[in-house]
Amino acid sequence: ATRLLKGPLPLEQVLQYSIEISDALDKAHRKGVTHRDIKPGNVMLTKSGTKLLDFGLAKLKQAAIPAAMPVSQMPTMSQNPTIEGTLLGTLQYMAPEQVEGKVDEIDGRTDIFAFGALVYEMATGKKAFEGKTNASVMSKIMQVDPPPMSSLQPVTPPALDRVVKKCLAKDPERRWQAASDVCDELKWIAEGGSQAGMSWAATTAKPAMKGWQRA
Numbered sequence: 001a002t003r004l005l006k007g008p009l010p011l012e013q014v015l016q017y018s019i020e021i022s023d024a025l026d027k028a029h030r031k032g033v034t035h036r037d038i039k040p041g042n043v044m045l046t047k048s049g050t051k052l053l054d055f056g057l058a059k060l061k062q063a064a065i066p067a068a069m070p071v072s073q074m075p076t077m078s079q080n081p082t083i084e085g086t087l088l089g090t091l092q093y094m095a096p097e098q099v100e101g102k103v104d105e106i107d108g109r110t111d112i113f114a115f116g117a118l119v120y121e122m123a124t125g126k127k128a129f130e131g132k133t134n135a136s137v138m139s140k141i142m143q144v145d146p147p148p149m150s151s152l153q154p155v156t157p158p159a160l161d162r163v164v165k166k167c168l169a170k171d172p173e174r175r176w177q178a179a180s181d182v183c184d185e186l187k188w189i190a191e192g193g194s195q196a197g198m199s200w201a202a203t204t205a206k207p208a209m210k211g212w213q214r215a
Contacts, residue, residue: 001040008125008153015160015190017043017050018119019183024052025115026179029108036106038114039093040121091137092127093117096170099138109172112179116167123160124152128168142170159189 003009009017021043028035035042035055044051095113097105120128128146131137140146149164150156163185169175176182 001043003045004040004121004125009122011123011155011157011160014119014122015186017045017122018115019186019190020050021052021118022115022179022183022186024050025108025111026183028052028055029111029179034106034108035111035114036098037090037093038111038118039090040118041090043118091134092129094141095172096142097172099141105172107172108179109175109177112167112176112182113169113172115179115182116164116175119160119164119167120146120149123149123156123164126152157189159185163189 008014021038025035025038033055035052037054038052042052042054044053091099093114095106095110098110117128120126129137129140129144131140145165145168148156148161150158150161163176163182166174166176167182176185
């Protein structure tokens, strides 16, 4: 979170950190643990790589935050993790099922949505979902696709745009179904798939952006 105050990360770092975080998520999911609060503040950058922190929401109950508090001041939000209609996570990284308080529908794909929002922010320096009020942020999460990352950072490989777009699908069934699949795709991009994607984008830029809606 502190690093992102300086702006977007270089593509090489975006891919490296994204691979490491998605791998950590895969390991957690394989053990039956859903993080439920993926965000920049829960990722630590170290000399040996990234560390995914704070699995508190997966295990602990935390006090609810007043709905009137400004988005910029919002910490983790939760009530009882077993009660339908509660909010679990940090608003700007919540999946639609979290916003709606559908506790029974929260699973690994919920983490994948938040992961997509995190990668979007690392690559562009902008949050995928922003608004002046909690309600406006929730509305965007539920109804609006963010602008493609390539519209904010032209050097973004179309393949990475595609990965993040699928992470941010409103319907969990349309997202990546496993963090391991996301990790494999990111490794492919890092190993040269991104260069193929850039060549393809040079001749088919419009199709690469098809399906996105501007906020």
